[in-house]
Amino acid sequence: MPTTKALSDFLKEQPQNKIGAVAAxxxxxxxxxxxxxxxxxNDRLLKAYAEAGDPAYGTYLNLLLLPVHRQLNEAGLRPEPRLPGNFDISREWGRNPDQSDQERWMWSTLHPTEGPPVGTIVTVTYHDHTRFRIPRQPGIIALTETGQQEIVEVLSRMSADFKQALEFSVEYENYLRSLEQ
Structure with a gap:
């Protein structure tokens, strides 16, 4: 599954815009x-979904992004947290009431071996809560912001849906409270 070019080639083409090169x-x-x-x-992912539900999408993203992690490591870049990002602070919303077309945004900040972070990669994952299905290609957003608050502010300006969505940990806490009532 090698891409046409190595990450190092993208970085050489855009030396002044590392986060843009990584996103490309x-x-x-x-x-x-x-x-x-x-x-x-397919069989592995369907089995994972049948056994655990939505964590199967994490399995998919890990399989998809494993070669990316290798290239980042070779280029001296470390994503924190590991791509696609921290699920607990991610945000999700949907287009259909039956939750068959959901969108989740997660992010990771890229750190070089030395020096300040180069930026943040936001991974947009489209998925279905009614069955294992990824309706369209995952998306990538490159941000120069690296602080949690700044990232949330920029993404909130980019998407009203993101701005209105709750962090997963807050959403889950609310769900647990609703079960108690």
Whole structure:
């Protein structure tokens, strides 16, 4: 599943915009591999969904992004947290009342071996809560912001849905409280 070019090639083409180069590399990798992973790992992913539900999407993203992690490591970049990001602070919303077309935004900040972070990669995952299905290619957003508050502010300006959605940990806490009542 190698992409057309290595991350190092993207970085050479855009030396002044590392986060943009990384985003372009990840987008290229996703474009070339997102459906192939679904086909190749179909039985494994369907089994994971049958046994655990939505965590199967995490399995999918791990399979899809593993080569990206290797390239980041070779380029001296470390995502924190690991791509696609911290599920607890991610935000999700949907287009359909039956939750068959959901969108979750998670992010990771990229740190070089030395120096300040180079930016943040936001991974947009489209998925279905009624069955295992990824209706369209995952998306990537590159941000120069690296602080949690700044990231949330920028994403809130980019998307009214993001702004209105709760962090997963808050949403889950509310759900647990509703069960007690």
């Amino acid at each position: 590399f990840i987008e290229s990798h996703i474009r070339e591999n997102w459906q192939e992973i679904l086909v190749k790992e």
